Amino acid sequence: MEGTYKTVRALERGLEILFELNKIGRATPAQLSKATGIDRTTTYRLLHTLAAQGLVGRSPAEDSFYLLRDTRRLSDGFIETDQVLWLAGVELGKMLLKVQWPSDYATFDRGTMLIQETTHRFSSLSVHRNMVGRRRTLFSSALGRAVLAGATDSEREMILQITESSLGRPAPRNIDSLLEDFHQRGYTWSVGGSEGHISAIALPIKGKDRVVGAVNIVFFRRASTPEEIAEKHLDSLKSCVAAIEAGITKTAEDTRSLHGPTPESS
Amino acid sequence: MEGTYKTVRALERGLEILFELNKIGRATPAQLSKATGIDRTTTYRLLHTLAAQGLVGRSPAEDSFYLLRDTRRLSDGFIETDQVLWLAGVELGKMLLKVQWPSDYATFDRGTMLIQETTHRFSSLSVHRNMVGRRRTLFSSALGRAVLAGATDSEREMILQITESSLGRPAPRNIDSLLEDFHQRGYTWSVGGSEGHISAIALPIKGKDRVVGAVNIVFFRRASTPEEIAEKHLDSLKSCVAAIEAGITKTAEDTRSLHGPTPESS
DNA sequence: CAAAACTGTGCACTTAATGCACAAATCTGT
DNA sequence: ACAGATTTGTGCATTAAGTGCACAGTTTTG
Structure with a gap:
């Protein structure tokens, strides 16, 4: 490259x-x-x-x-989500230039959010490295909440069922306040998340007819509040999401054309 | 090779x-x-x-x-029928060793039978060459008749409709006698076919739930009759068809396994 | 039946693939 | 936070390996 x-x-x-x-x-x-x-x-x-x-x-x-x-x-090993991965990586990189804070792209995978791509390595405002492969909880992380908020009702029901069965314990069913909060603010958030000193805001990424994943912006709890970060950077986050979503629908459109063998007749 | x-x-x-x-x-x-x-x-x-x-x-x-x-x-250019092609070529080769007469493998394609594979080149009893790509009629060739005979009722209706629309003239609808003849003899036949001096007998090749194509044995009209050829070689033809059909179901079975990326969690 | 086109293989040439070496960057464990 | 271990990226010399010419055999065309 x-x-x-x-x-x-x-x-x-x-x-x-x-x-x-x-x-x-x-x-x-x-x-x-x-x-x-x-x-x-x-x-x-x-x-x-x-x-x-x-x-x-x-x-x-x-x-x-x-x-x-x-x-x-x-080609059988190729999966649609890989295409998104590439896109997400590029867009996250772009966003990092505008927003100094690092961000992650994650997908819902067996009950938790699996981080697939990140700019933590490239952000001077991050102490983390090796983010890819780590997981965030579905309910207490901004990423998880974004997926829940972006899902359709039936989709959300499926996500909750999968989560319950894979975690082995009932999921909190008070999702309503979360959804309301999301619609009011326009983003999801978490404060003092995974390690107590990390906060984040996040948005869902929607594919053709399903939630594909979510993108967040991560910052130190003591450095700022979700509201302040949203005020400054929500637009960047939104356009990042939009770019990824545009890429998804584009690749979905170009239906692969199968061309049969059509030898000329004599 | x-x-x-x-x-x-x-x-x-x-x-x-x-x-x-x-x-x-x-x-x-x-x-x-x-x-x-x-x-x-x-x-x-x-x-x-x-x-x-x-x-x-x-x-x-x-x-x-x-x-x-x-x-x-x-891999997008790969089509299932290609796999059959390879098989057909091999089996036709085997059959040629037992039956001296040449034979063709053909598929129904836009109103006529399209020859896909042949042993004409290797048979000393053939004057033809370059058979692949040539076409035989659906109604007057043994190949075409075999496909008609091997089709299910609904399938046959489709084949006839396609043929009519691509030929631009109504198809003969007296198929019943053909079918009856096939069930009685166990094969289809034509005498003095494409060029007046060529005869043939044929059998359909059936896939999982549709007619894939047909295989024939070709001989000189003045050399023998369909009945005589059938008596001598119908068994060979039948086992040739069986081998191809066995190969088809086999390749259809081995469902391709897609394996998603399942990165380990931290 | 002669000419043209294509296939298959041996061989010589030298291009171009390869792996070592080293610098730079990154991760890990204490 | 720091030092050792691991990984990445690139230059370069070596020669293995890819390439195309040449030719014989076969097939197709007209």
């Missing part, structure tokens, strides 16, 4: 052939060579390498290669 | 990293290096190459890499 690096050509070319095969659906080595501009024999050998990996197969009758089921091994 | 070739290592290694990333979901260069056994700096550079292609992204905050949506470009 830093200095644009010298890339590995053999890998690039192999991938290029895979891309091409995905477009065409079926092709001979010569066709692929023409399409990619890679020398024919090189194409041939790259195809063999791909075949050895079980990614492409060759028709026993025709000379053409095509994709095999195992190509899924290259 | 022939002599196991010298594979391209750089490509293999890059793919290995992608595989690993698909398993783990999220990893630092060092982790990937350990997991794959590839030198750390090499791993690092391969990751950069993958990143340059837009396949993986790197968290701006954390050091870990993860997959991006574009990994789908590596």
Whole structure:
């Protein structure tokens, strides 16, 4: 990412052939060579390498290669939320430039909020590091409260059920005051949170039809109050959330196009 | 495929990293290096190459890499029928050894039968070549008749509608006699087909809940009759079809397992 | 049946992938 | 808060490994 690096050509070319095969659906080595501009024999050998990996197969009758089921091994590990992760990281970075305080992006995961991305490392106003992977409670953290506030009624019910079953104890059901507070203020908050000296405000991130996660701004309890921070930085937080949400709907829109093999008839 | 070739290592290694990333979901260069056994700096550079292609992204905050949506470009071109294609090619090859006559595997595609795989090239009893991509009619070819015969009622209705709309003329609706003939004989047939001197018998290939295509045996009209060929080779044809169908259900069964990223909590 | 196109493989060339080495940054434990 | 341990990023020399030419064999075209 830093200095644009010298890339590995053999890998690039192999991938290029895979891309091409995905477009065409079926092709001979010569066709692929023409399409990619890679020398024919090189194409041939790259195809063999791909075949050895079980990614492409060759028709026993025709000379053409095509994709095999195992190509899924290259992409099945991808999950939608990863895309959001990238976005969140970028936007959090931008926000840090305006707001000095660090912030986290977290998702609801099995009863608690799982921090997925953070700018703690880059903020001079943070003592924490290694935030990613840590968890915050659903009820007492600003992040958790934001998710609860951003959820639809049915979604919230599901979240509460999951939380109860994974925590093994009943969840506090006085959510109403929390929701009211959120609608009044426009954000959720917590004071003296996880370690007694940390406070935060947070907003939910909403996807197409569900709450994806939440983003917060973290500050020292003795340094300021939620109200003061909100006054100064809520707009930044809001536009950060908006940017992430925009990215989500954008990636959701571009429906992946499957193109079947449509050889020309004679 | 022939002599196991010298594979391209750089490509293999890059793919290995992608595989690993698909398993783990999220990893630092060092982790990937350990997991794959590839030198750390090499791993690092391969990751950069993958990143340059837009396949993986790197968290701006954390050091870990993860997959991006574009990994789908590596596999979206794959279609289920391709898997069948490979199978069909192999099985047709096997059948050719027993039955001297050439045979084709074809699928229904926009109103006609599209030949996808063939052993014409390898049969000494064929004058044709370049069969793949050619088309046979739905009503007068053994292949087409086999698909009609193998379809369920609702499926057949769909096939007929598609055919009518793409041919622009009404389809013959006297299918009943065809079906009756099929159930009586156990195969479909055509005499003096596409070019006057070619005959064939055929069987449908059925997938989980739909007709996938059909396989035929082709012979010279003056050399034999459908009845004679069926007597000699229908068993071979049947076991060929059975092998392909077995392969289809097998690949359909192995449901692809998606594994989400489940980072450990602190 | 001759010409053109394509496939498969050996081989020589030198590009380009690789891993070591080192500096810088980051994390960990006390 | 500080020192040791771990990890990251990059330059560079080495040579392994990717690449394309050449040629023989096969297939397709006209």
